[in-house]
Amino acid sequence: MAAKDPLVLTGKDEMRKWSRLMRSHGKTIALVPTMGYLHQGHLSLIQEAHKHAQLIVVSIYVNPGQFSPSEDLSTYPSDFHGDMLKLKSVPGGVDVVFCPKNLYDYSNDSGDKQKNKNGNESLGGGGSVSCVEEKGNGHETWVRVERLEKGLCGKSRPVFFRGVATIVTKLFHIVEPDVAVFGKKDYQQWRIIQRMVRDLDFAIEIVGSEVMRDNDGLALSSRNVHLSAEEREKALSISKSLLKAKSGAKDGQVKCRELKDLAILTITQAGGRIDYAEIVDQESLEAVEEINSPVVFCIAAWFGKVRLIDNMEINI
Amino acid sequence: MAAKDPLVLTGKDEMRKWSRLMRSHGKTIALVPTMGYLHQGHLSLIQEAHKHAQLIVVSIYVNPGQFSPSEDLSTYPSDFHGDMLKLKSVPGGVDVVFCPKNLYDYSNDSGDKQKNKNGNESLGGGGSVSCVEEKGNGHETWVRVERLEKGLCGKSRPVFFRGVATIVTKLFHIVEPDVAVFGKKDYQQWRIIQRMVRDLDFAIEIVGSEVMRDNDGLALSSRNVHLSAEEREKALSISKSLLKAKSGAKDGQVKCRELKDLAILTITQAGGRIDYAEIVDQESLEAVEEINSPVVFCIAAWFGKVRLIDNMEINI
Numbered sequence: 001m002a003a004k005d006p007l008v009l010t011g012k013d014e015m016r017k018w019s020r021l022m023r024s025h026g027k028t029i030a031l032v033p034t035m036g037y038l039h040q041g042h043l044s045l046i047q048e049a050h051k052h053a054q055l056i057v058v059s060i061y062v063n064p065g066q067f068s069p070s071e072d073l074s075t076y077p078s079d080f081h082g083d084m085l086k087l088k089s090v091p092g093g094v095d096v097v098f099c100p101k102n103l104y105d106y107s108n109d110s111g112d113k114q115k116n117k118n119g120n121e122s123l124g125g126g127g128s129v130s131c132v133e134e135k136g137n138g139h140e141t142w143v144r145v146e147r148l149e150k151g152l153c154g155k156s157r158p159v160f161f162r163g164v165a166t167i168v169t170k171l172f173h174i175v176e177p178d179v180a181v182f183g184k185k186d187y188q189q190w191r192i193i194q195r196m197v198r199d200l201d202f203a204i205e206i207v208g209s210e211v212m213r214d215n216d217g218l219a220l221s222s223r224n225v226h227l228s229a230e231e232r233e234k235a236l237s238i239s240k241s242l243l244k245a246k247s248g249a250k251d252g253q254v255k256c257r258e259l260k261d262l263a264i265l266t267i268t269q270a271g272g273r274i275d276y277a278e279i280v281d282q283e284s285l286e287a288v289e290e291i292n293s294p295v296v297f298c299i300a301a302w303f304g305k306v307r308l309i310d311n312m313e314i315n316i
Numbered sequence: 317m318a319a320k321d322p323l324v325l326t327g328k329d330e331m332r333k334w335s336r337l338m339r340s341h342g343k344t345i346a347l348v349p350t351m352g353y354l355h356q357g358h359l360s361l362i363q364e365a366h367k368h369a370q371l372i373v374v375s376i377y378v379n380p381g382q383f384s385p386s387e388d389l390s391t392y393p394s395d396f397h398g399d400m401l402k403l404k405s406v407p408g409g410v411d412v413v414f415c416p417k418n419l420y421d422y423s424n425d426s427g428d429k430q431k432n433k434n435g436n437e438s439l440g441g442g443g444s445v446s447c448v449e450e451k452g453n454g455h456e457t458w459v460r461v462e463r464l465e466k467g468l469c470g471k472s473r474p475v476f477f478r479g480v481a482t483i484v485t486k487l488f489h490i491v492e493p494d495v496a497v498f499g500k501k502d503y504q505q506w507r508i509i510q511r512m513v514r515d516l517d518f519a520i521e522i523v524g525s526e527v528m529r530d531n532d533g534l535a536l537s538s539r540n541v542h543l544s545a546e547e548r549e550k551a552l553s554i555s556k557s558l559l560k561a562k563s564g565a566k567d568g569q570v571k572c573r574e575l576k577d578l579a580i581l582t583i584t585q586a587g588g589r590i591d592y593a594e595i596v597d598q599e600s601l602e603a604v605e606e607i608n609s610p611v612v613f614c615i616a617a618w619f620g621k622v623r624l625i626d627n628m629e630i631n632i
Contacts, residue, residue: 012517016519024340103517106514106515109514136600137599137600139515140461140462140463140464140511140515141459141460141461141462141481141511141512141515141516142459142460142462143457143458143459143516144457144458144460145456145457146456146457146458147456148456165457166516169516170515170516170517173516173517173518173519174517176519195456195457196457198422198425199422199455199456199457199486200457200459200482200485200486200489201328201419201486201489201490202489203332203489203492283453284452284453
């Protein structure tokens with residue numbers, strides 16, 4: 001397939017202007033939000049996006065608002081040059097790459113007449129700042145999906161989904177897409193964004209795209225790059241456990257306590273440290289005791305310094 | 317001026333469709349959000365809106381999400397017929413009156429494939445339900461402007477600004493205006509919406525419109541209708557106190573403690589019960605001790621069963 005050079009935009013205003021121009025020409029736009037360091041999982045989101053809209057915007061932005069100070073913002077991998085090469089080669093191509101510098105710095109906003117008098121926003125290019133400063137005239141507005149954000153990853157990452165919902169809201173307002181595509185690998189995130197879109201009446205269709213796996217079964221993630229060969233081998237215990245639980249459930253083993261215990265044992269014995277292993281309702285994300293409706297088995301576990309998440313829907 | 321019959325729309329989809337059609341014709345749209353029971357204050361917002369856009373949408377919706385269970389949702393005054401007569405006669409007219417039934421009921425949303433399985437949303441037509449139910453698959457997404465919402469009215473009305481920011485977000489997504497006009501009578505609300513629009517990158521200009529007063533000085537409010545003649549007379553102590561403080565400040569009396577004490581004394585002696593009397597920075601809404609930059613004196617006080625708010629900017 002012929003390579004296509006995406007337009008690279010960094011400013012909010014120019015991004016929105018492009019979207020509005022395209023819309024005025026009757027074009028539909030899909031947004032694929034990413035934090036960069038793209039892999040085949042991201043590219044599959046773009047291919048999914050092509051099924052739903054005529055033009056594709058990929059955003060690349062490592063969002064400080066979703067990292068707590070103790071988390072890995074400063075070591076989050078990035079490779080803009082590599083990302084661009086991948087985006088150029090993706091079937092159907094990408095029309096715009098939106099890579100803003102700092103979406104929490106309002107001092108240069110054209111529409112903003114309020115100067116940042118206190119000068120408290122220090123997110124700039126500093127890789128060591130890990131969350132948004134909450135004082136002075138800096139950013140202070142947060143979107144929360146209050147029930148769905150509580151469980152699973154929300155327990156160990158208290159500001160994570162607040163940060164995700166807020167940055168997605170901002171990107172939606174800047175890009176003004178008709179459709180946005182999210183990976184079901186981040187299952188809770190996908191459900192939270194769906195709920196947010198419903199509750200806040202966004203005129204945007206949310207598409208969930210299936211989990212992409214390497215040949216060995218490991219769910220694709222930008223964080224996999226931090227795994228040693230040995231850790232990676234151990235980490236396969238996650239997807240193996242999920243598959244085993246799914247086939248167990250299909251064979252009538254529907255008691256969640258047993259399915260979870262087996263997965264926890266398998267992962268722990270492989271050398272992983274469990275954050276959570278929960279079988280929950282696909283919509284409410286509330287834990288179930290027995291599988292008799294559509295559920296999803298969600299696991300988060302540490303291998304060395306890397307926290308991985310994975311999940312599998314079980315529809316019986 | 318010739319009367320103009322506004323188009324009355326109740327559905328989200330038809331509202332958004334109208335806005336998009338008008339925008340495709342190159343028209344600009346201003347939204348004036350109201351809870352109905354319109355008075356001259358609202359009409360002045362519409363006249364302000366005419367300065368900023370070609371078409372005017374007035375929304376009429378008593379938002380349950382901003383009332384706590386103990387507040388006056390069930391007695392909030394309404395008069396749709398009277399409102400329509402006023403809107404027809406306002407200079408320049410109104411193009412659309414958007415009066416949705418229940419903006420927290422998603423069971424009939426065209427885009428929503430998730431049935432409300434638990435049936436927990438009971439906001440319907442029932443005037444006695446005073447806030448949004450927080451369980452099941454009901455509404456659970458809230459926008460919070462975390463610093464500005466804390467003080468002044470936020471202290472005694474803990475869910476108020478969360479409800480306001482959320483419903484305004486919803487209305488912005490449904491109406492998709494270029495401009496929205498808010499009254500500076502609700503000063504904290506106006507600042508919160510400004511901040512929210514900046515922080516969430518809404519492409520909407522927020523215009524603040526000056527406080528409207530009756531000839532006797534009382535700030536116009538839908539709640540004034542609940543005042544007896546005697547209470548109304550006593551309530552004039554608020555605007556009188558604000559005026560006195562303003563002229564005092566202009567004469568060099570810049571110590572806030574003294575200005576506030578005098579106002580509190582005046583209102584209390586008139587029979588009012590103070591909720592708060594604060595002199596705050598116009599942007600951060602943080603209390604100041606001495607007036608040496610633009611401030612606003614904000615007062616909330618009860619007269620009988622009616623809670624009134626008023627404020628005055630002091631620019632010295």
